[in-house]
Amino acid sequence: MxxxxxxxxxxxxxxxxxxxxxxxxxxxxxxxxxxxxxxxxxxxxxxxxxxxxxxxxxxxxxxxxxxxxxxxxxxxxxxxxxxxxxxxxxxxxxxxxxxxxxxxxxxxxxxxxxxxxxxxxxxxxxxxxxxxxxxxxxxxxxxPNSIVISQYPFKERKDIKPKLLWVRAFAALYNPKMAVDVLVALQRNYPDTELCMVGPDKDGSLEATRQYALQQGVTVTFTGQLSKADWTALAAEYDIFINTTNFDNTPVSVMEAMALGLPVVSTNVGGIPYLLEDGKDALLVNANDVSGMVSAIDALLTTSELAHTLSLQGRQKALNWDWESVKKLWIALLQ
CATH class of the missing domain: 3.40.50.2000 (Glycogen Phosphorylase B;)
Incomplete structure (x- = not known):
């Protein structure tokens, strides 16, 4: 070998x-x-x-x-x-x-x-x-990037609550403050909206986002870095995955969220439109478009059929990224 x-x-x-x-x-x-x-x-x-x-x-x-x-x-x-x-x-x-x-x-x-x-x-x-x-x-x-699908227990979502999950390293290019802005806007119509942000600090953005949440008068759960097993277990407590990035390729955290059955709402930057299909397996909005993301989340909360479709189709697409399939491409390349 x-x-x-x-x-x-x-x-x-x-x-x-x-x-x-x-x-x-x-x-x-x-x-x-x-x-x-x-x-x-x-x-x-x-x-x-x-x-x-x-x-x-x-x-x-x-x-x-x-x-x-x-x-x-x-x-x-x-x-x-x-x-x-x-x-x-x-x-x-x-x-x-x-x-x-x-x-x-x-x-x-x-x-x-x-x-x-x-x-x-x-x-x-x-x-x-x-x-x-x-x-x-x-x-x-x-x-494609790969995941081991057996490590992601699927939870079917349909009648969902405004419980938002964000998973990424805290860096300016991933625009974590946008998640706080989305929380502020959602709480006007959904006072019980929750936001959990998972990930380590990369460039000082974690503390900056924490301070920004305090300035905006909202409570955000910051977990810091979690192991894959810990954050995928935590994901069962949430119903919507948000991705706020300004630049991206194929974020594995989004792929993982889909495997877990979380409906995904993401900015449509970089490689995201090549990874996700708007209205079919995710909802896409423009970069830094807080009102657009709030509207997309509102659609999920008020239309259980849409949330259910995204949950099921997201998991179905994630099956294509399972290592058991992707490894054949690597073996062929490295022959």
Whole structure:
């Protein structure tokens, strides 16, 4: 069986959310691949050095997988990919950044150096697949993010209550304050509306959101980081999942919410319209459109048939993301 090196952020031990690196590397190991990973170093410079050193250390690996984002982590991917080129190692960028299409336009030379020489680029969304094909890259394939469906107990929703769940790392680009604004607006007509926000802090946004809720005079439950088992168990107490992000690709938390049977209301940014179908398996609104999200939630609360449809169709779509199906695509790629 082949040896793999997987490069990316592995920081759940430092209080951040579990990343694709951690879940996918475990899944690939379970089907027989030997997978080394880097890096779990919390310090940025040490993490960068560890990634590069690991490419030397595991230079006999058959493939190097590289989690590739559009902001600061883009430079990890650039450096690692160029070192792989020097060492004539086959590398596979896994495209995660919701703003990567912007990076393709702003830095075409750097992007051609990374993506043009890759063994294959993996797009977890049709959004990024189309963006890379439009930019002229022919070495790009679609493999969706995956979940283990058996880990998500389905609860059918129909007659629901205004109990909102938000799950994400607290970062400005995910617009967590919008969730507070939605709560404030909903409580005018639904005084019993509740909001629970789950996730670790990434850039100071957790405390900023907490203070914002206090300023607005509303009570929000902030749990901090929870394990997957803990937050999926907590989800049974809530009826609507909201996603307020300004930039996105294919958020796993949204996929997980659908697997749990939570009707999803999301902003329609980035890859979201490629992941969700408005009115069929989710409700979509414009970025930062508080009134639009409030109206969508009101429709769920007043139309049990709509809530029921989204609950059932969301779970049905989530079945397509089960690892048992997705693993066949990875095995075919890594043959």
């Amino acid at each position: 082949k040896n793999l090196l997987y490069i990316g952020n592995k920081l759940s031990g430092s209080g951040l959310n579990v990343t694709t690196l951690e879940t996918l590397s475990q899944n690939l190991t379970a089907v027989g691949y030997r997978v080394a990973t880097a890096s779990s170093q919390k310090n940025v410079l040490l993490r960068f050095a560890d990634m590069l050193f690991s490419v030397f250390r595991y230079r006999k690996a058959d493939y190097v997988l590289i989690d590739t984002y559009s902001t600061s982590a883009f430079w990890y991917a650039f450096a690692v990919s160029q070192l792989c080129r020097v060492l004539t190692k086959k590398y596979i960028p896994i495209l995660h950044g919701g703003n990567l299409p912007y990076r393709l336009k702003q830095n075409p030379l750097l992007c051609s150096m990374i993506f043009g020489y890759a063994h294959q680029n993996i797009a977890p969304s049709h959004y990024l697949l189309h963006a890379f094909e439009k930019a002229g890259f022919t070495n790009v394939s679609f493999i």
